[in-house]
Amino acid sequence: MMNLKVLCFGITRDIIGQFEYTLALPQGSSIADLKKQLAINFPEFGKLKSLRVALNTEYGDETIVLKETDEIVLIPPVSGG
Amino acid sequence: MIDIQLLTTPISEQACLDFVKTDDSGGIVVFVGTVRNQTKGKSVVRLDFEAYEPMAVSEMRKIAEQAIQQFSLKKMSIHHRVGSLEIGAIPVVIAASSAHRKAAFQACEFAIDTLKETVPIWKKEIFEDGEVWVSATP
Numbered sequence: 001m002m003n004l005k006v007l008c009f010g011i012t013r014d015i016i017g018q019f020e021y022t023l024a025l026p027q028g029s030s031i032a033d034l035k036k037q038l039a040i041n042f043p044e045f046g047k048l049k050s051l052r053v054a055l056n057t058e059y060g061d062e063t064i065v066l067k068e069t070d071e072i073v074l075i076p077p078v079s080g081g
Numbered sequence: 082m083i084d085i086q087l088l089t090t091p092i093s094e095q096a097c098l099d100f101v102k103t104d105d106s107g108g109i110v111v112f113v114g115t116v117r118n119q120t121k122g123k124s125v126v127r128l129d130f131e132a133y134e135p136m137a138v139s140e141m142r143k144i145a146e147q148a149i150q151q152f153s154l155k156k157m158s159i160h161h162r163v164g165s166l167e168i169g170a171i172p173v174v175i176a177a178s179s180a181h182r183k184a185a186f187q188a189c190e191f192a193i194d195t196l197k198e199t200v201p202i203w204k205k206e207i208f209e210d211g212e213v214w215v216s217a218t219p
């Protein structure tokens with residue numbers, strides 16, 4: 001298992017209740033697996049228009065495998081400008 | 082040449098304009114975003130902005146790099162502010178300079194449209210009777 005530290009912005013911080021959230025996932029888990037587990041732990045994620053995940057300040061593809069050392073950030077629908 | 086800033090203090094439109102000025106520009110366009118007092122007929126008290134800072138800066142830089150290349154700009158400046166902004170405050174300024182004006186107009190439109198799609202900045206509308214993260218849910 002790996003302990004993944006996830007940073008939560010915007011509405012995801014409201015849903016999870018804190019900015020830094022730790023989630024344990026099996027080695028080899030992908031971004032898709034992370035999102036699936038989040039939706040199980042927090043059903044409210046189902047109401048979001050979209051949820052992207054950034055790894056080390058770049059948008060990550062669903063198939064990318066996560067590492068404990070990654071900076072993993074939840075990106076709900078953006079609304080800058 | 083590119084100037085990207087994420088600030089917690091008021092933006093200086095003049096600073097953005099001064100940055101993009103070059104002797105070989107024939108036109109400069111400055112887009113200024115402002116906080117509107119209502120949304121869907123409901124009165125807004127203020128907007129609260131937050132950003133995933135390192136990525137907001139890198140994504141704004143990517144937009145400026147693409148705009149410069151795509152529209153043959155001389156320079157681009159993108160400044161975005163975060164924190165609590167009152168009605169009439171300015172969350173974003175985008176300035177572009179080019180040899181001829183059409184490219185500068187197109188580049189500013191491209192930049193703000195793309196910023197609203199890709200830059201990890203979020204705004205929450207604060208009403209008298211509640212608050213809502215803009216565009217978060219259908």
